[in-house]
Amino acid sequence: MALHSRTALPAQSGKAWSPSQFGTDFRRLPNRLVAAGPTRLEFISVSGEGNLATVRRCRRKRVMQNKRKLLVGFAWAVISLVACQLVVSAQTNTPSTGGDFSRFKHDNPQHTRLPCLLCHRRDSNAARPVMPGGNNHLPCIGCHEKQFADKSNAICTVCHLNAQTGTVKEFPRLMSFDMRFNHSRHLSGGAACSTCHKPSRGGVALSIPSGFSAHGTCFQCHKPGAKAGDRDISSCGLCHQPGRYARAPQVAAAFRLGFSHEQHNRDEGLGCNECHRLRSGLLRKQVTAPQALNHHASQNSMSCRSCHNGKKAFGGDDFSACKRCHNRDTWHF
Secondary structure, eight states, X not given: OEEEEEEEEOOOTTOOOOGXXXXXXXXXXXXXXXXXXXXXXXXXXXXXXXXXXXXXXXXXXXXXXXXXHHHHHHHHHHHHHHHHHXXXXXXXXXXXXXXXXXXXXXXXXXXXXSOHHHHSOOSSOOSSOOOSOTBTTBTGGGTOHHHXXXXXXXXXXXXXXXXXXXXXXXXXXXXSEEEOOOHHHHHHTTOOHHHHOOEXXXXXXXXXXXXXXXXXXXXXXXXXXXXXXXXXXXXXXXXEEESOOOOOOOOOHHHHTTOOGGGSSGGGTOOXXXXXXXXXXXXSOOBOOOBSOSTTOOTTSOBGGGTOSSSSSSOTTOGGGGGGTSOSTXXXX
């Protein structure tokens, strides 16, 4: 195969080019013109015995390139279609067979983008919320008008014990929601330990708000429409986020050894900070507890021995005072 007549067309704006300028006939050249820039064009003429074979190879190459482009385009189209179906399925949270509306899921993408107060409107300071939808199924009917039009649809069982009579279920307890509380923020905002923690078990322990009764404590400040500056502090999402609920423990080793909060109160000149410390930035175990040990407590830790050392309070090596603490049926070696 011989290559010749490789020529560059210089830039001449507004002028026509003539075949005679290049000593060859454009009509006999293969139709292959390669662009090399905005002001430069190159063409290659192929002659000799390999001319026809070369043209065929070029055509086959171009056909293969076009096929590859079509296959890649088809593959992307299929991927895009599948992705769209997955997104739609996730947004509706329903199978392709028509949908399962028998359960309400807060983690549905269409639900997570909605503010809590859209459904859980606090018109009163009642500790137990009520089911949404009391006003002609608003706001749920805004998206589920088709389902609410059919009283036999499974969506009715989310809130109703009997859709025909309209009997509504009680608001459920925490299952798919966790509870968050920031001790440091509340103490800096003016709350005290006694605001939430009340004497319990005859003064031995202090209560930890839980369940719907906890709302009765929280709603003393977090009333409907309450704000801290420009921040809304009345919404469910302030304390509750999707996740597994973990109840704060209500037992302590000190209770088994005869410890009582009632005997370590302000009457004795003691406050919570004498034994407990706050640890900021933690979701769990924000408040420390002293070791329920005296004789074998760690040297650098807060424990019973921190006070009961024979100097600040009875204890230390005075074993005649043992029964002043170890006098309960639950105490044992």
